[in-house]
Structure formats: structure tokens, C-alpha cells
Amino acid sequence: MPITLQAHDLEQHISRIFVAAGSSASEAQAVAANLVMANLSGHDSHGVGMAPRYIDAILEGGLTPNSDVAVRVDSGMLLGLDGQQGFGQTVGVQAMNLAFERVAQHGACIMSLAHAHHLGRIGHFAEMAVARGWVSLHFVNVLSRPVVAPWHGGDGRFGTNPCCIGIPVGMDDTTREPFVLDFATSRVAQGKMRVAHNEGKEVAPGTLIDEHGQPTTRPGVVVVPQSNGGYGALMTFGEHKGFGLAVACELLGGALSGGGTWHRAADAKRSVYNGMLSIIIDPKALGTQLSFAQETLAFIDWLRQSPASPNSDGVVVAGERERTARAARKKNGIVVDDATWQEIQDAARKVGVTL
Template sequence: MSKTILPEPLTALVARIIAAAGSAEAEARKVAANLVLANLSGHDSHGVGMVPRYVDAVQEGGLRPNTGAKATMDIGTLLALDGQRGYGQIVGEQAMQMGIERTLQHGSCILTVGNSHHLGRIGHFAEMAVAAGLVSLHFVNVLSRPVVAPFGGGDGRFGTNPCCIGVPLKRQERSAAGPPQGGAAPPGGSDPHAVGERGGEHFVLDFATSRVAQGKMRVAHNKGERVPEGYLIDERGAPTTDPGVVVVPQAGGLFGALTTFGEHKGYGMAVACELLGGALSGGGTWHRAADTARTVLNGMLTVLIDPARLGTQQAFEQEAAAFVDWLRQCPPGAGFEGVQIAGEPERRARVARGRDGIAIDDATWAELRAAGAKVGAALPD
């Protein structure tokens, strides 16, 4: 069973819990809005279901409310930031705002963020960049209980380690063979990052290097669902379709693990994210036994590029639009309605969920109520 809640009242409920856990009103509202935007985008794994874990992290001291990004080195085109264990939704936006400003001034910026609490959906930061007409690349590691097994391995050794790439696309008139345009902001509230200033339906590729995000296993477990074969191994290293193996302790207190996408290729990308997002940022990598801490720390390497400063802006816009149009004219394969590009599913979901509301399953709602009770913010029954 589930209940459906419109974005604005859901944001208000979540902000109330975050504020009760110690955040100033403005911070609580921004964190809540970011989480609800993830739900609106169709990524419930990074949405309001994270709140119980955030409350626990605050109470154990691993997440520090009202703390932001601190620059430890800044030469304009190169920027290093310490997240100081602040909310990743705050730290990440601050980092991107600084990086975008420097990229518009210098043409490019490489920035690192270390020691940030959970950054959430990395696609949000790519959307900020493409809205400013910039290309962005993001490599992120996850310091928490290791939930992903290396290719050929039998237990978890690292996190879901996301990679994200954003490319601004200028809107072009489509041929008659192309599908209709989308990208409207969802009813009930505008989304300034969904469609950029230049009017493009931007390419935003955002994926975990695991076969599926850990949060999606939490959602499936809460709904009592099984998952496809090939996603998981159990605590003995054997294949399983039970998402609970990575959500709750199994025999002997052990956990199962997620597999990487693309076998050795996804595994290689996961290691790259650990080295670039973790080691290079100074935030650290995972190389110790698992613990029960609820804190989730991220490191991120971001590269921002301004095509206009490269001198290729016109050719870039023309060639990118021509290639996307070429893809859209491809006839649909069996079982598909048509070809789409990264970013389109999220834009469609925002329209539908902004209009119809966001479904919260009963188990997640119970967890939200319990989190609120821990900090004295009672939610409706």
C-alpha cells in the first residue's frame, strides 16, 4: 500500500523533520526541496526515504547541520573544497555555484569536494551546469558500509560510486519524424534546473556504477518486491533476487552485495570514481571492515567547461543537435516506443508526478514518522 502526496506539502513535512534535527529553516527547506525533486524526477532512491538515515547521522555526529563548503585552495581554474560533513544538498550546490562562476570567468574549472555528507542525486549538479550553458563531468565515491562487490568478488568492498555527465543542448526544430518536445516544469512549483536558460532539453547522464542504486533496493525491500537476476549476491556470495540482503543483516550479521554494471567495465569505472572522487579529493577511500554507522560521506571530482570559451560554440551546438536529431529519427526497436536521450525520463516524471503527486509506500512513511518522532516532529498518522 502507499499514499500519494503533492510536492509542496511533502516538502513542508520533510523540512519540518530536518529543522527539528537541528537545521536552520532555510537549510531545512533547501534539503527537503532537493529530496522531493529526486522523487519528482523518478528517483525515489535519492528522495525523502533518505530522511531517516539523515536523522540518525545527525544524532551520531557524522552529519553536521548548518555547515557548508570551505575552500582549502582556490586559484580560479582549480578549486578544492572541504564539505565539513555538512548536508550534501547544501555543500554540493555551494560547490557548483563557485565552480560555475569561475568557469564563466576563466573558461574551465576543476574542483574537488571532500568530506561532504550524502550529496544525493548528482544529476542535480549537472543540471545546474547545463542551465548555465556548461559541460560538466562528475566522479563520486561513497564512504559508508561497502555494498558493491568487485567483479569476480564475493562481498562488498566499495559504494555505488556514481558518475554523471551533463551536456547543454540548444533546442532545434525537429523533423516530422521526431517526437514532440517535452521538458516543461512540473505543476505545483518551477524547477530552475530542468530546462536551461538557452532552452535546451539537455543531456544529463547520471548513473551508479553498481547495477542499480542501493536506495532502489531499500525501496524494493520496503515494497516487498523481488529484483531481476544479476543485481545481487547474498551474504555467501551466491546470486539472489532478494533486495533485503543489502538492506537488513542476514545470517551471522552479514550482508550481501550489489554487482557492478557491465561486469568488468562497470567495475573499472567504479574504481576510477573511488580514486578520483575519493583519493584525489582528499576525502578518502574505503579500505576497512564494515561498521554500523549511518553516516554517508561523499567525495567528488567535477570538471566544468564553457564551450563558448573554447571557440567551438556554434559547431558544438549544431553538431550536438544534429546528432540528437539523428538518434530521435531511429525507428523504435521491438518492445520500445522510441529512442530517448539521458535526461528525458526525469523531465517526463517531473511533469507527471508534479501533477499527480508522489507515491510513498507505507513502510517508508512509517520510517519517516519514526524519524520525526526521534526529533520531536510528529507527522500525520
């Protein structure tokens, strides 16, 4: 049976596991809070179900607790950073805060981050920027077993390579909820396939190919080894357009950051590394702050005036579903499916913790 836990209780469980695995109390709490926020936001793929993989990565030596971001290049508006295989949830925040210092000084910052362990929900970093009234763009690659097929390809060649854009709407007393677009360039995130597999569900046609390159609706093809010992693959969204954006994220997030791209045979390692190129802009520095605020408000209002299409709830702007999910799950609790909860308990036992 699924288990339902309040966010605070779930945070404490996950934090205990990371402390036992070697994290400081503050790091463990920060990582646990980030994972639980993903669950609260409706993105269970990036939530506490990732904790077992993180524990495996620590035990195999690919994730180093208590690592800090290192500055490799600092030339004013340009920052080149290295996550040193630390928790993405902590080195990612450190990287953003360093970038924010440069934005405050120069009005903008281009920041690259290499060798961070799994950064989690990239929308978290965009939310940090829009809370300051700043625009942010993020291009991310994934160094792990390749799970996404190229357009017209028959096997996995790269990761889910997310792209994220955060834009504040309005200013001061007219501020509205921000636009936060955060999506994998695959049709769905790999973690959503793990969740669907654990829940015994099939997925929509056109999402996956199996280990033979044939269409399938079974999410397990990208979660567990198949009949030939291999795996299937996710498809990119938007056919050749999504594929093009995925390649751009690989080259910008991976090659440009110095973190590298994936071009080798798959392995069974549990570590997941991300490279990220981020661009943060203060509209005030462009001299457009007032008109920017007015235009963002006017355009979002214009969108909302569109009549709802049949069998829909009307126009939904990026970021709304996450905010709605947070309100509901904070009130009703977070449901963790039985298989995921068992995986979390098993991970806890690996580091001597009983939940």
C-alpha cells in the same frame, strides 16, 4: 497502504523534521526540496526515504547541520573544497556555485569536494551547469558500508560510486532539453534496493549476491543483516567495464579530493560521505560554441530518426525519463510506500515532531 502527497506538502513535512533536528529554516527547506525533486524525477532511491538516515546521522554526530563548504585550495581554475560533514544538498550547491565563478572567469574549472555528507542525486549538479550552457562531468565515491562487489569478488568492497555527465543541446532559440547522464556504477542504486525491500518486491537476476556470495533476487540482503550477521552485495553494471569505472570514481572522487577511499571493515554508522571531482567547461572558451550547438542538435536529431525496436517506445535520451516523471508526479502526486512513510514518521518522532 501507500500515501500520496503533493510535492509542496511533502517538502513541508520533511523540512519540519530537519528544523527540529537543528537545521536553519533555509537549509531544511533546501534539503527537503532536493529530496522531493529526486522523488519527482522518478528516483525514489534518492528522495524523502533518505530523511530517516539523515536524522540518524545527525543524532550520531556524523552529519553537522548548518555547515558551509570550506575553501582549502584556490588557484584560479582549480578549487579544492571541503564539505565539513554538512548536508550534501547544501554544500554541493555551494561548491558548484564557487566553481561557476571560476568558469565565468577562466572558461573552465576543475573542482574537488571532500567530506560532504550524502550529495543526493548528482544529476542535480549537472542540471545546474547545463542551465548555464556549460558541460559538466562528475566522479563520486561513497564512504559508507561497502555494498558493491568487485568484478569476480564475493562481497561488498566499495559504494555505488556514481558518474554523471551533463551536456547542453543547442543554443539560444534552438535550445533543446539537455543530455544529463546520471548513473550508479552498480547495476542499480543501493536506495532502489531499500525501496524494493520496503515494497516487498524481488529484483532482476544478476543484480545481487547474498551474504555467501551466491546470486539472489532478494533486495533485503543489502538492506538488513542476514543469517550470518553480514550482508550481500550489489554487482557492478557492464561486468569488468562497470567495475573499472567504479574504481575510477573511487580514486578520483575519493583519493584525489582528499576525502579518502574505503579500505576497512564495515561498520553500522548511518552517515554517508561523498567525495566528488567535477570538471565544468564553457564551450565558448574553447571557441566551439556555435559548432558545438549545431553538432549536439544534429546528433540528437539523428538518434531520434532511428526506428523503434520491437516492443519499445523508441530512442530515449538521458534525462528524458526524469523530465517525464516530473510532469506526471507534479500532476498526480508522489506515492510513498507504507514502510517508507512509517520510517519517516519514526524519524520525526526522534526529534520531537509528529506528522
